[in-house]
Amino acid sequence: MSYYFETVGHTVWNPSLRMGRWYLAFAESAADLVHRPTGLTPSDGDTCAVDVPVFRQFVEALLECYASTRHPVQHGLMRGVLLTSLVMLERGGVKMSPESEREASVLAEVKVFASSM
Known part of the structure; x- marks a missing residue:
């Protein structure tokens, strides 16, 4: 079985059901720590x-x-949750621009990480 993450009419990620649930759990925990809703x-x-x-x-x-x-x-x-989220965001039409070297280094990994999603 699969789990579909969808924007309006567009699937941004279609992992296995188990992976989808893992991601949601991690994202909700991360949202609590950064004080933002996940969307x-x-x-x-x-x-x-x-x-x-x-x-x-x-x-x-x-x-x-x-x-x-x-x-x-x-x-x-x-x-894991950051790279997965960046890939989904990019697939949803949003390209992030780095504001520091550290951000640039993680954003540079998105394309490679996306190939495994």
Whole structure:
């Protein structure tokens, strides 16, 4: 079974059901820590609506938090949800521009990471 993450009429990610649920759990936890809503609204079915403007604010907050430190454990914990979110945001029509070298380094990984999604 699959889990569909969709903007208006467009699928931005279609992982397995298990991966979709893992991502949602991580994203909700991250949203609590960065004090932003995710913009993700799961349905009773195997879909999740992505409100791109709200999701963008969430991803921007994640990226800012990631770039604000050199802590390797924090980077490791955030990396999966951040890269996945950046890919989904790009597929939803939003290209992020780096505001620092740290942001640029993680944004440079998006294309490679996207190939595994």
